[in-house]
Amino acid sequence: MASRKDGEGRPKISGVSPPAAIAGGEFQIRGSGFARAAARPRVNLGDVEAPIVIGSDSFVIARVPDNASVGELVVQNGEQPSSAWSCDIGIQIADSVHPVANPAVDAAGNIFTTFSGSRGQKTPVSVFKVDLNYTAKPFLSDLMNATGLAFDREGLLHISSRYDGVVYQVTPSGSMSVYVEGMGVATGLAFDDEENLYVGDRQGTIFKISRSRQIYVFATVEPSIAAYHLAFGPDRHLYVTGPTTSSFDVIHRIAPTGEVDAYYRGLGRPQGLAFDADGRLYVAASLGGRRGVVRFDAGGRPELFLSGPGIVGLAFTPSRSIVVAANSALYRVDAGVAGKPLP
Numbered sequence: 001m002a003s004r005k006d007g008e009g010r011p012k013i014s015g016v017s018p019p020a021a022i023a024g025g026e027f028q029i030r031g032s033g034f035a036r037a038a039a040r041p042r043v044n045l046g047d048v049e050a051p052i053v054i055g056s057d058s059f060v061i062a063r064v065p066d067n068a069s070v071g072e073l074v075v076q077n078g079e080q081p082s083s084a085w086s087c088d089i090g091i092q093i094a095d096s097v098h099p100v101a102n103p104a105v106d107a108a109g110n111i112f113t114t115f116s117g118s119r120g121q122k123t124p125v126s127v128f129k130v131d132l133n134y135t136a137k138p139f140l141s142d143l144m145n146a147t148g149l150a151f152d153r154e155g156l157l158h159i160s161s162r163y164d165g166v167v168y169q170v171t172p173s174g175s176m177s178v179y180v181e182g183m184g185v186a187t188g189l190a191f192d193d194e195e196n197l198y199v200g201d202r203q204g205t206i207f208k209i210s211r212s213r214q215i216y217v218f219a220t221v222e223p224s225i226a227a228y229h230l231a232f233g234p235d236r237h238l239y240v241t242g243p244t245t246s247s248f249d250v251i252h253r254i255a256p257t258g259e260v261d262a263y264y265r266g267l268g269r270p271q272g273l274a275f276d277a278d279g280r281l282y283v284a285a286s287l288g289g290r291r292g293v294v295r296f297d298a299g300g301r302p303e304l305f306l307s308g309p310g311i312v313g314l315a316f317t318p319s320r321s322i323v324v325a326a327n328s329a330l331y332r333v334d335a336g337v338a339g340k341p342l343p
Contacts, residue, residue, distance in 0.1 A: 009033065009080060010077075010081065010082055010083075011033040011034050011041070011077045011082035012033055012083075013029060013030070013031040013073070013075060013082050013083070013085045015029075016028070016029050016073060016087060018292065018303070018306055019306075019335075020087065020090070020293075020305060020306040020307070021064045021292070022089070022090035022306070022324055022331045022333070023064050023065065023068065023308070023331075024063065024310075025307030025309070026053060026062065026063050026064070026290075026307050027050075028059070029059070029060040029061070029062060029075060029085075030058065031075070033057065033077055033082075034055070034056065034058060034059075034075050034077055035055065035056060035077055035078070036077050036078040036079055039077060039079075040052065040055045041056075041057075041075055042076040043060060043073065043074070043075055044081075045065075045070055045071065045072065045089060046069065046070025046071075046072055048067055048068045048069075050064060050065055050068065050073075051063045051065065064307075069089060069091055070089065071087040072084040072087075073085045073087050088335050090308065090324055090332060090333040091332050092329050092330070092331050093111075093136075093323075094111075094113065094134070094136040094330040097113050097115055097128055097328060098115045098117060098327070099116065099312055099313060099325040099326075099327075100114065100116045100147055100226075100227060101147060101149065101227060101271070101272050101312060101313050102148075102229065102273075102274060102315050102325065103149065103315045103325050104150060104151055104157060104315060105151075105315045105316065105317050105318070105339075106151055106155060106157075106172075107318070107342075108132070108318075109132055109318045109319060110129055110130065110131055111315070112127055112130070112139065112157060113127070114149065114159075115127070115146070116145055116146055116147055116162075117145060119145060124138075124141065125140070125141055126142065126143035126144075127140040127149075127157075127170075130330065139174055140176060143176070144163040144164060145161050145162045146159050147159075147160045147161060147227065148160040148186070148187050148188045148227075148230075149189065150189035150190055150191060151191075151342060152191055152195060152197075153195060155172060156169050156171060157169070157170040157172075158170070160186035160187060160188070160199060161186060162186055162227070164181070165201075166178055167179045167180045167199055179197075179209075179213070180199075180209050180215065183199045183201055184202075185202045186199050187202050187224075188200035188227060188228040188229045188240070190231055191232070192232055193236065194211075196208055196209065196210055196211065197209040198238060200227070200230055201228070202223060202227050202228050202242060204220050204221060204223045205217055205220055206218045206220070218258050219258045219259075221240060221252050221254075221260055222242065224242030224244060225244055225245060226243050226271070227242065227243075227271070228240055229241045229242070229270075229272045231273045231274050231275060231281075233275055233281065234275065236256055237253045237255055239253055240252040240254060241271060241283060241285070242270075243270060247269075248266055248267075248268075249266075249269065249285075250263075251270060251283065263281075264300060264302065267286065267287060267302075268285060268286035268287070268289070269285060270283050270284070271284040271311075271313060272284045272314055272325065273314075274316060274340070275339070276338060277337075277339060277341070279340070280295055280298065282295050282305060282314055283296075284313055284314060284325075287304050288304075290304050290307065291307070291310075291311065292305070292307040292308045293305050293306040293322075293324065306322075306333065308326065309326070311325065312325050312326065313325040315339070316337065316338065316340075320334075320336050320337055320338050321333060321335065322335050322337060
């Protein structure tokens with residue numbers, strides 16, 4: 001028996017999850033009156049029709065097409081449209097890149113991302129810079145397998161290489177020098193409040209490098225099949241993800257003294273992570289089989305914040321947008337969320 005329509009027979013949306021998506025992501029739409037006997041539901045994002053994955057009178061899953069750019073979601077039942085529901089749609093701002101971790105954003109809002117390549121592959125460009133007009137230009141070459149990116153307080157970009165275990169320091173003009181070496185399979189990077197640099201060796205070690213470049217073993221965790229991703233939370237603990245062969249992976253939380261515990265267990269292939277200004281954690285991962293960006297509230301409860309395939313990392317911009325890094329592209333999502341300030 002069909003669900004009750006509203007007074008005018010129009011479809012009625014009661015909720016859309018998640019609130020944001022990029023191309024290839026999916027919105028789950030709940031409500032009533034989505035279908036007539038002779039017609040399946042139709043979903044439009046602005047003027048673009050979204051393919052229906054599942055369609056019934058009260059529940060629809062719609063996939064975001066590549067050419068969608070307007071987040072006004074409307075369900076049509078063959079006779080009438082619903083009122084528009086506002087969603088955030090990611091706009092592609094760069095392609096032909098190969099990020100394997102979070103992008104990095106400088107104080108002015110310029111975005112940096114890698115063309116990492118397969119292990120041992122020499123690529124023509126190692127790091128791209130996407131300026132405020134969203135024009136991507138080569139920034140660095142001759143750095144093999146650029147992996148993790150992080151800015152320090154002075155605006156110097158630090159880049160890890162999983163090929164040679166070196167962390168490089170780069171000036172805004174692109175002058176590169178070795179910052180520290182011998183970091184194993186160097187992947188994720190993060191700075192703490194005292195400007196110590198932390199480097200994840202995916203074989204199982206988190207290194208701590210002081211400002212005088214002394215190297216310490218800070219903590220050891222389970223090896224990762226891909227990389228470690230690091231971010232400091234407002235509690236001054238280091239949060240670490242490292243995907244394994246399990247579909248029930250853990251987010252590690254490491255105290256300033258190096259003790260490791262589990263912040264959350266149950267994500268699929270968690271990768272890049274970041275905190276917003278309100279202390280909420282965002283992780284590129286799958287939750288309950290749904291892939292995208294998972295957000296944790298203040299109580300540590302997860303929900304899917306953004307849907308999309310192949311997401312490996314994210315970063316916040318000064319304009320309160322989120323830059324989402326997928327396997328070969330960057331997207332800007334105007335979610336109105338401020339990121340955690342640099343240490």
